[in-house]
Amino acid sequence: MIEFRDVSVTYPNGTKALDGVDLTIPDGQFVVVVGLSGAGKSTLVRTINGIVPATGGELLVDGAPVAAANRRQLRRLRSQVGMIFQSFNLVNRTTVMNNVLTGRLHSAGFLRSMFGWFSGADKEVAFDALERVGILEKAYVRASQLSGGQQQRVAIARGLAQQPRIMLADEPVASLDPPTADAVMRDLQRINRELGITTVVNLHFLDLARRYGDRIIGMRAGKVVFDGTGAEADDAVFESIYGRSLTAEDVVEKKAGPVA
Amino acid sequence: MSTPATTDRAPTDQPPADRPVKPPPSIGTVVGLLVFAAISVYAAIGIEFTLRPLWEDVNRGREIVARYFDPNWAILTRPAVREGFLETLYIAIIATLVGCLIALVCAMLASKVSAPNTPVYRITKFVLSVLRSLPDLAWGLLFVAFVVNPQLSGVLALTMFNIGIVAKLTSESIDAVERGPIEAVEAAGGSRFQRGRYAVLPQVAPNYLSYCFYVFEINIRASAVLGMIGAGGIGTVINILVSRLQHEDLAAVVYALVVVVFILDQASRAVRRRLT
Amino acid sequence: MSARKTHPPTQESTTRPRPPSKVRSTVWLLVSALIVLFAIWQVNADWSRFANIFTEAPRYIALMGQGVIENPFTMPWSEYWTKSLALMIESLQMAWIGTLIGAVLSFPVSFLAASNTAPRVVVIVTRQVLNIIRAVPEIVLALVFMIPIFGLGPLAGAMALGVGSVGTLGKLSSEAIEGIDRGPLEALDAAGASKLQQLRWAVVPQVLPEIVAFWLYRFEINIRAGAILGIVGAGGIGSILDQLFNAREWGRIGLTLVVIIVVTVIVDQISAKVRQRIIAGPGAPAAAKQVRERVAV
Incomplete structure (x- = not known):
């Protein structure tokens, strides 16, 4: 469960990105956050795993306060929270498998992670994640040789390989063409349904938001202005x-859209 | 949700048979690594590589090295030393100018974009790679034998050395130039020279100037050591101090040299940053 | 004429824009010219000696050429060739080991000198240390530090080249590190990876090809530097070069220079090819081939 209690974020340059947000996201829910760029969607998602620290209020993830976490506790929290980015954030020069295995780093010891001696169990977790997004056969292909949709699936597999309880996605389909975007959203939804992973997705396409969100949260100027189905x-x-x-x-x- | 969620299969289970097999490393990679290892072992044996002196014979070196921590700063006030530094600077400046001017012409001839024809381009490229293959001190030895006068041989040696470097870098910049403007000047009826002057030169000018300052930095360092083989500059002083085993004096000169090179490097790089 | 008179307002609208001031560039040009003229005036070089290039040099060059075209399979020329080649190979060995030492030392240092992987203070300090190393000529490094510790010979030379390489390699590598895509770093941070793991899995895979290419590039430079270190007794072909010039044995000088030039040019070519290959990556040729095949179909 993720609980925002009057959470605010003010950036060092004085920008107020979140302004007194109160939210409770129960386990297993598929939440879509919508709003214009600059409305605070990205900040909202990034406070959940502490990449952006909340500067006011209280944020609890499974009962543990994020702001009070020390470096080690924060890493443990992050290991339980997968994250997917608009620009995929893969290392293009290495294989798909190595990219997915980075999701296992949190549990790998020093030598294992320095030399890349991942255990058989870790590799199996990675294979399983790749299988779930349907690109198992690409495991030993270089990431740079995949299409955008395939790259985003690799990124989802990397998140899955963490065996997370929460999956965050920041504009995951903004760099993809419409059919691919829809397919990636379906993958996220399936994973949410099959594994019960709480999923928080930022979107700015309202048709996708309607189609996939169990719950839609609307943001404007750092505040939650809508919260409903x-x-x-x-x-x-x-x-x-x-x-x-x-x-x-x-x-x-465009053609099927409600305002076309 | 308190249990890890991902998989219904325990990770320790026997993995299913349909997992992709990790492809073996490519032959190129394997051969490359083997060649690398072989050359390294061969070279290490060839020069009798060992780090043992660092802890075993360190006393032998320690005594001398210790004298470098006690430099005799007074020597820097001697006129010979001061003149040596100035001479190094003068030689570097003159050689940079002459070398860079000749290099610009060579660069035009050494790029397919601006060369008049293929034979000229091939020959210039070859001559330049020969020029570049001789180290600065080898040029120094040659010109000291040819012209005897130390300062002049220093200037000539560095000039030859500079032509190789600047012409190569500049010709590569010319290779990468945008073709559009060249086509435009050609279409407007421009001559070969006009094409170079108005379509190529403006595009490579910032890079070229930046390379000139870059070789100036190299020249300061190079002309400081050229004196060791009799080509003028502070190297002459260093050579004398080495042969007399005056390590305290040598230390002061070397530190001063490092400071001078460091300052000129920084100044030159500040200029280069503004150029590009 | 009368037509022109009837259109006075046009005159005002045709005022041409004034060209931007050229004062700055003119001043710079003048200052540079003055510096150069001052240097020429001060340097007390004997410019008349320049004529020697046309009188003496051709004679020496002819003598050198004779040495090169002597039958290399007769004594003593066969021995001269073998000796020069053996010493050039020693120079190459010094350059290789020196580059290896430089690579090993500079690799960790480059992470300390990159602003996206190290704290500001560390970056500033490391950068200045690298700049100072760059300011010391290898030959001085050999003379002052390496020969006292390692004794005369190629080992001291290799050590001097190694330490000397750290300056440039550290700088170039740290700039490559600063140029990486930050995305994977953020992703690994979000996945709970430690700082060291982030370096290993997000930074190293991105920069390794460039950095290895820099090593090869430095190897090419070290070949040249290694060819002269012998002048101060630090091994390689430089030792014999100095002696030959002192003894004015032009024939042997000629063939020794030929050995240096030929070996250097050949190794340069190979190194450049390998560098291109590394930067393009093992996947790239295959991908290019795929594209070609697709086009063919």
Whole structure:
């Protein structure tokens, strides 16, 4: 369970990215966070694993306060939280397998991790993760040789290899074309359903948000301005979140989109 | 959710048979590593590599090295030393200018983009790689024998040395130049020379100037040692002090040299940063 | 004429933009010219000796050429060739071991000198140490530190080249590290990897090809440096070169220079090829081939 209690984040340059956020995300939920860029979506997601430290309020992940964690506790927390990025963040020059195995680093000893002697068990976890996103046969291919959609699946497998309880995804489909975006979102949803991993995804496409979110959280200027189910989030709600009328840019599939 | 979630299969189970097998390292990699190891062993045996002197014979060296921690700063005030440093600087400046000017012409001839024809390009490239293969001190020895005068031989040696470096770097910059402007000047009826002057030169000028300052840095270092073989500059002083075993004096000169090179390096690099 | 008079307002609109001031560049040019002229005036070189290039040099060069074209299979020329070649190979060995030492020493240092992997203070200190090492000529390093410790011979030379290489290698490598894509670092941080694990799995795979290419590049430079260290007794072909010039044995000088040039050019070519291959990566040729095949189909 993730609990935000009046959480605020102010960056060193004075920008207030989160402003008194109160949220409770129960285990196993698939949450989509929507809002314009700069609304605080990325910050919200990044406070959960402490990459961005909360500067005010209290944030509990499974009952443990994130802000009070020391370096070691923070690493343990992060090992239980997978993360997926807009730009995939893979090491292109090495194999898919090595990229996925970096998800096992938190449990690897010094020598093992320096020389890359991963245990058979670790390798099996990595294979299993690759199998779940359907690119097992690419295990020993260089990451740079994959397409964007395949690279994002590798990144999901890396997150899965951590055997996480929570999966965070920051704009995971923003760099992908519409059909691939939909496929990646389906992968995330399937993993959420099959493994019960709590999933928090940032999106700015409202059709994807409606289709996949059990729950939609709308953010504007660092504040939560909407919190409800996908069905409740109609165009009027989105217009109030975005503070403007909707355009074709706000949906992935232009023809099927509600405002086309 | 308090149990780790990922898999319904315990990781210790026998892995299923359908796992991809790690491909063996490519033949190129294996051969490369073997060659690398073989050369390393061969070279280490050849020069009788050992680190033993570092702890066994250290006393032999310690005595001399200790004298380097007690430099005789007074020697720096001697006119011969001061003149030696200035001479090094002058030689470096003159050689940089002459070398870089000749190098610009050579660079134009050594790039496919600007060379008049293929034979000229091939020959220039070959001559340049020969020029570059001789180290600065070898040029020094040659010119000391040819012209005898130490300062002049220093200037000539560094000039030859510089042509090789600057012409190579600049010709590579010319290779990478955008072809559009060249086509434009050609289309406007420009001559070969005009093409070089108005389409190529403006594009490579910042890089070229930056290379000139780069060889100036190299020249300061090189002209300091050229004196050891009689080609003028502070090296002459260093040579005398070495032969007289005046280590305390030598230490002061060497430290001063390092400081001078360091300062000129920093100044030159500040200029280079602004150029590119 | 009258037409021109009837259009006075055009005159005002046709004021041409003034060219930007050239004062700065002119001043720079003048200052540089003055510096060079001052240097030429001060250096007290005997410029008249330049004529020797046309009078003396051709004679010496002819003598050198004779040495090169003497039948290399007759005594004493066969021995001269063998001796020069053996010493050049010793220079190469020094350069190789020196580069290896430089690589081993500079690799960890480069992480300390990169602003994205080390704290600011450490970076500044390490960079200045590297700059100071770069300022010391290898030959001085050999003379002052390595020969007293390791004695005369190629070992001292290799050590001097090794320590001398740390300056440039550390600098180039740290710049490569600073140029990496930060994404994988962030991903590994988010996955709970330690700082050291992040370096090993996010930084090293990204920069290793470049850094190995720098090692080879430095090897090419060290071949040249290794060819002259013998002048101060630190091994390699430099030792014989100095003696030959003192004895004015032009024939042997000629063939020794030929050995240096030929060996250096050949090793340079090989090294450059390997560097290109490393930068392109083992996957790249295969990928290129795939593309070619696809185009063919």
